[in-house]
Amino acid sequence: MIHIYHGSGKGKTTTALGLAIRMAGHHKKCLIAQFLKDGTSGEIIFLKNQSHIDVRYHYPFKKFYFQMDETEKTKCIIAQQQLWQEVTSSTGYDCIILDEILDVIGLEMISLERVLKFLIENHDTKEIVLTGRNPDARLKELCDYETEMIAKKHPYDQNIPARKGVEY
Template identity: 40%
Template sequence: MELGLIHIYCGDGKGKTTAAMGLGMRAVGRQKKVLLTQFLKDNETGELNSIDKLGNDFEVFKGAPVKKFFKFMSEKEQIDTKREHEERFSKVTKKAVEENFDLLILDEVIASTNLDLIPLSEVINFLENKPKGLEVVLTGRNPNEKLVELADYVSEIKAVKHPYEKGIGSRIGIEK
């Protein structure tokens, strides 16, 4: 890509990952190479099932599945998750650069920096030094102001109403 910009999809509303995936699908539809990794997720989502059907131009860099919220993990699980997330961030960004991907989606990387699973300084360093043509998407709640300053697009998705408030849990094909 001639000019790669930085996107943030943030906020407390449903749709941050969906927006990132939609951009990825658009890019693949225009013969762009997309690389995605999801932090703090379990690798069992409808989006990943759909991506498998798109072919080799939309690649998923899977990590160790995260089956529970960070705050409910044991100390050992938290340490293991931090190690895995740091290593994967390093590997996925290196892969994006070395293999000339057009778009890199770092789903829930903002949450990972907020929980100190990935050092914010490493994410900032990558964004400041990324190849000129690499488009990068970051998702998650409450982005650090430094990330907002570096971004070219910042879209906040605001929850106005959600079925969870009525006790309705995640549904296959809609929320997961």
């Protein structure tokens, strides 16, 4: 089945990782692919050492995509495509979390068609979670679960920076 956690609000990744923990608790194997992230959040640091959970990411940058120059953007796109290739060639997982894949699609780093093909091929045999902002209507139609996180209030709006252990 396919899950989509999207929107402007906090908690999309944390919700997806909660499912990975639940699956691992029942001895199910889960792959967490973090797109556009460097693997340094508290949850990922913890989950890297857990059995039944594999974490992968390819993001050698300490800035957001929109802050990159053209050379960095090219390297970033290649890195995200390499991670996608790892995901699509991986076997033996009961659950696959595609963290921030919606943003990768929106930035046209990986085509929507490739993602749809992967989802259709794996829909009946795996739990697949997509996170990010602004899912395409075709993804929303295909999914079995859709949860929208809406930001009503956030410290970032008051120029309070992200806090270690809370936002990452």
